[in-house]
Amino acid sequence: MLRTARTLLSVYYAYMVEYRAELILWVLAGSLPLILMGVWMEASQGGQFGLSPVEFARYFLAVFLVRQFTIVWVVWDFERDVVEGKLSSRLLQPLDPGWHYFASHLGERFARVPFAFVLVELFFWLYPQAFWLPSVGDFLLGALATALAFVLRYVMQYTVSMLAFWIEKASAIEQIWFLIYLFFSGVVAPLEVFPPLARQIVEWTPLPYLVYFPASIFVGLPGNRLHGFLITLAWIVLFFWLNRWLWRRGLRHYSGMGA
Template sequence: MPQGAIRYILQRLTQQVKVFLSVYYAHMVEYRAELLLWVLSGSLPLILMGVWAEAAQSGEFGRSPLDFVRYFLAVFLVRQFTVVWVIWDFEREVVEGKLSFRLLQPIDPGWHHFAGHFAERFARMPFAAILIGLFFWLYPDAFWIPSVTDVALFLLATAMAFVLRFIMQYTFAMLSFWMERANAIEQFWFLFYLFLSGLIAPIEVFPPILQTLVQWTPFPYMIAFPANLLIGEPTDIWRGFGVTLIWIGLFWGLNRWLWRRGLRRYSGMGA
């Protein structure tokens, strides 16, 4: 392919991505009050931080109270960048027949949802920054400056965690072609995510055998792995990124298989 043609394709693709994100960003900014509530709803790690910091004073958990404070602040940050709700939107589109309009467009409907989620990260940043500033005002001793390497690894791990979380939930959303309440699967799956991701407790406080088993599941790489990278805790970086990529690939393959089969079922119902 000529170099000029490649440049033209890249320019067109870049322009389409910019338009997509700008449209969904404008849509998200319209609901500032709702965004604030979403940010506050993700403040559970800041609540648990006080509980674990108090418990750490006994010296039985291998981390100091200050370590727990920084860990749960990092967890809060990861949660702000990885929250996903695609299953509820997609389920509504299938049940109400709105997916038919998406199928008329020359782009996979999933990219609409992905663009909406991605743009929403930027819309909630100001609210999250205010909460972080308030946090450091209340806990000045917890302030630290991570290294450039830690920040870069954290951003990469968080981006991959968001992709994994999105693909997982979008895969469960495909079950909407066969059932009216696919979100029930997500709610059940969320229980494992809640307890095994490091959201309510660091993985290091689990029994050793459970730690070994959890490391091969997708859950700790959606919260604990990027959080530990940010605060500089010893972490197996290669295993973290490798296992994350494996799970992304597995869910992506399952997603495409369910999409093809579900789309035939959806069309067969008269859509």
């Protein structure tokens, strides 16, 4: 299994490195949090949002980094393979097709990191007052939360992609879901600016654990971290079970070439 994992990662990493210019564009496309940072820093001058301008700057930088490691596009790949019948060849292999998509995402992460950190260096050059280093404990917990956020985002979108067995545009559902994701995951605004009741409701959904939770750990915002990790794991298990259930039923409907 280790040899298979190493082979998949090396192949997909090499594949991603071939498109370095495209990777730069994808990194820049994920810079929305840095744009919103300027808006919230200006709006927080009066001190009515609970966070200072420097805390907003650090938070949105953490959001930018977390999103670089948690971006997922499996629904488009899986939808294409189902519609074009390419999934048939993967079904002949003694390996679940989901691991191919998962390995391509991990390979892309390694290829993306250098470009992302160049933007981080530029950020600290423009905002030296926002420079900080998280404690060792916060860094390790933040890294763990980011890894779990990526797994949760992947199983969520991979579950949506299972609908491609029944409809041709499962990606359309993901695009609608993406709008909800932007507002309630912490990308547009941290949960500190939400009304208390809305925040309590959102914290029981998987959305804030995709971005806000790991970002808040990196910048040291207060919160119940054990509760966050438990909720994240619970949603991962739930979506994984739903994914496997849809996978088994979807294969009965699959009629691609060679199936």
